Amino acid sequence: MLEDDRNLNYIKKGTYYRNIETLKRIEKSSYIKNTPIQELTYPPIKDFLLSETCMSQSIIDKVYMMLKKTLKEAVKRKIIRENPADDLKKPKSYKYRETVRALTTDEEMRLYRILTTEDVNYSHQMLLSMLTGMRMGEINALTINDINLGFKTITVNKTIARGAKGEAFVSESPKTESGNRTIPISATVMPLMKEIVLCAGKEYIFESKGKLVATSQVNSQFKRIIQKYEILDKKVKGRVSLHSLRHTFATRCIEAGMQPKVLQHLLGHSDIKITLNTYCDAFENFQHENIAKTDEYFANMGISFNQTKSTYIAS
Secondary structure, three states: OHHHHHHOOOOOHHHHHHHHHHHHHHOOOHHHHHOOHHHOOHHHHHHHHHHOOOOOHHHHHHHHHHHHHHHHHHHHOOOOOOOOOOOOOOOOOOOOOOOEOOOOHHHHHHHHHHHHHOOOOOHHHHHHHHHHOOOHHHHHOOOHHHEEOOOOEEEEOOEEEEOOOOOEEEEOOOOOHHHOEEEEOOOOOHHHHHHHHHOOOOOOOOEEOOEEOOHHHHHHHHHHHHHHOOOOOOOOOOEOOOOHHHHHHHHHHHHOOOOHHHHHHHHOOOOHHHHHHHOHHHHHHHHHHHHHHHHHHHHHHOOOOOOOHHHHOOO
């Protein structure tokens, strides 16, 4: 099924290899791997899925969907009469996972100072993610042809993905179709972009000893930086990862008054609901700020219920 989807161009190379990883995980079950599909039964399949509840929900989701899809296809092809997992519910993970959060303004300023004053590997990539909202895979896949300083734009049309052995390669398409986009280079980012272009690699802008830079490499460095320089405020709840740089950009945009539809395009989200749901807290805080501004505007007009009743009588 995976080979068919890849050959028919329904899935890209990166998605194909991610699915192969899920398949390998399923094949760790000796029962599923060694039992003919016609002899698979409900209880052992359920037991296998229950054994996966110690993993993250995203891993459980992928395993569950692949099993269900495969058995459904087997029925369709008349290899089996009935789907033994037809009524099997998707388990929920026991693993608690904190939501990835944005950096506070103070944390962002501390990180900005470190990235611009200290000799830090991959500092340009981190700054670019924090100030444009681009995914790290998209940043590491940029070529000089993707940058137009004259028109002040960055074209995003590919990303770094992982192969079967974990090696980095360039997928000639971004994470989603909506990931294909052109984003403006702001006045804040322009000096950084000029500096980046000046020290660009031969094939890709960001290279390490002539090779592609994997997201994992930048992620490891990011973890070292926030620990070494004590970037994070321990009182603030939530998990901070490399993806927090993207969240930070989005949060600052919302705080600055950017409309959700504009932010959706900049982030490359396929649906406005993703933008609204991911950053609902930031949008809610922004709504409160706007209500406060509206109250101030009403007060300047003379509409205030803190005054005497006679003030409310229309002229």
